Amino acid sequence: MDRIHVLYPEKIGVISKDIYGFFVETIESLLAGIYVGEDSDIPNIRGIRKELIEKLRAIKAPLFRWGGCTNEVYDWRDGIGPKEKRPVTLGLAYAMTNRPQRNDFGTHEFIDLCKLSGADSYITLNIASVQPMDAYRWMEYCNIPRGTTTMALLREENGSPEPFNVKYFGVGNENNEHGGLMSPEDYSAAYSRVSSVSYAALRDTNLIASGPTWAEANIDWTRRFLANYDRRGKFSPWHSQKTSYAMEWVGRKMDAFSIHHYAYDNAANGNGAVFTEEQWYEALASAMKIEKMIEDYASIVREFQPTPTTGISIDEWGLWTTLKGGGPWTEKPMLGQVGTMREAMVAAMSLSVFNNHCDVVKLACLTALTNYLHNLFETRGAEMFATPTYYVFDMMKEHQNAECLRTVCAAETKNGVQRVYTSASVKDGKTLITLVNTDYSNENEVVVELHNASFPGEAELTLLAADDPHEHNSFENPENVVPVKSTIKAEGGELKIKMPKASIMCLSF
Ligand code: AHR
Secondary structure, eight states: OEEEEEEEEEEEEEOOGGGGEEEEOOOHHHHHHHBOOTTOSSOEETTEEHHHHHHHHHTTOOEEEEOSGGGGGOOGGGGSSOGGGSOOEEEOSGGGTTEEEOOOSOHHHHHHHHHHHTOEEEEEEOOSSSOHHHHHHHHHHHHSOTTSSHHHHHHHHTTOOSOOOOSEEEEOSSTTTTTTOOOHHHHHHHHHHHHHHTHHHHTTSEEEEOOOSSTTTOHHHHHHHHHHHHHTTTTSTTTTOOSHHHHHHHTOOOSEEEEEEEEOOSSOOSOSSOOOHHHHHHHHHHHTHHHHHHHHHHHHHHHHOSSTTOEEEEEEEEEOTTTTTOOSSSSSSTTOOOOBHHHHHHHHHHHHHHHHTTTTEEEEEEEOSBSSSSOSEEEETTEEEEOHHHHHHHHTGGGTTOEEEEEEEEOOEETTEESEEEEEEEETTEEEEEEEEOOSSOOEEEEEEEESOOEEEEEEEEEEOOSSTTOBOOSSSTTSSOOEEEEEEEEETEEEEEEOTTEEEEEEO
């Protein structure tokens, strides 16, 4: 029996809604799930799939990041203006080389996806193959007020007079590798050029420094980057002062530093539907490395303090089932993956870890929204279904903007994975507790003990479980795995619950 302590007097901080964000990249099959075109028979709003928008609104999707390696070979000017005039270019990122790209999903369409879903936007700037002024112009095009500059006029001519108010801009993507093979010192120079030349346009937006690929192994790259960034500008008298005025004067801005973390099992060469019990635990253990990474990265950020409030952004995360096997890079759908209960488990555990580190984690984006890696939805023409991971985001959505309570998990460890993961929060007087039973084959009795609080007599319970951890949804059986709601008697300071094997539960009261 495992025991969860929920410590009401101890609040970790407010869980930013942006921790529940999603990643979108210019990958043909991924975009086909989102953008169907205005003339499509598939119901759409200005070309964006209508059913998708409705489903995203239902889970209060807060943020989309548009980026990845594809943005490092992307010229934003190819994706604005009338569709028929947009150039056809080659998708130059990794295995997409030589595949034509029509550019009909560009900045306006991305912003439409965000606005229609009620979400904020995060754009990754290209820094490896363009000049800082090109990156700056993209920011200006997005955020400069109506009627000011030629960029504002151009945006208006393209149908959007009002600024997009992009909330976050990322400076590059994985620049130690695909994004220009930069040394930490090269990246520090590139970052500083973009941040200092574009400060005027950035004032009200957030700027995110790009972390390396394999963040787990490349912590040294990060340390060297931050050390170099710290020394940079030493000829300015403002350099060593970390006041906001000094920062503004030299245009030093770093609202977050990003981590990318993909979990995998030791085979990692399948489409996700087939795995053994051993691979279940390998994948979960790999996903949970994120906790130490957050702590390690946060401590380097605290050591160098690029700005007093720099946080951590988990720009890309999820389970990547083809990571070692090469995978269907060139097949369609490229890097398509079946979302089973294993993905749902990784999602619930990861979101719990992000919640519990909300004092430093400012945002996070799951890879990806549609038809790609650890996705929320699969589409085929007009058809669409939600994966179990979608329902995890639904069950946990009320953690957004809630105060996170400290929890202590007295749980056994099985095959290197803690048997129970949890996080708890309070919003408007209502508590939400998420519990994850990671045990592949056994149910688990869990005691939830509230400190300085009592259960009110009854609690709402939502359960996501399946008879077999391999279960998933499909076009043929789109609601095979869906959450089930009920109520349970809950009074006093303790509640004993039986959790089915490999299940996720949310209690609210
Ligand atoms: O799509 C996943 C890719 O993985 C992203 O482009 C890149 O940032 C990461 O290496």
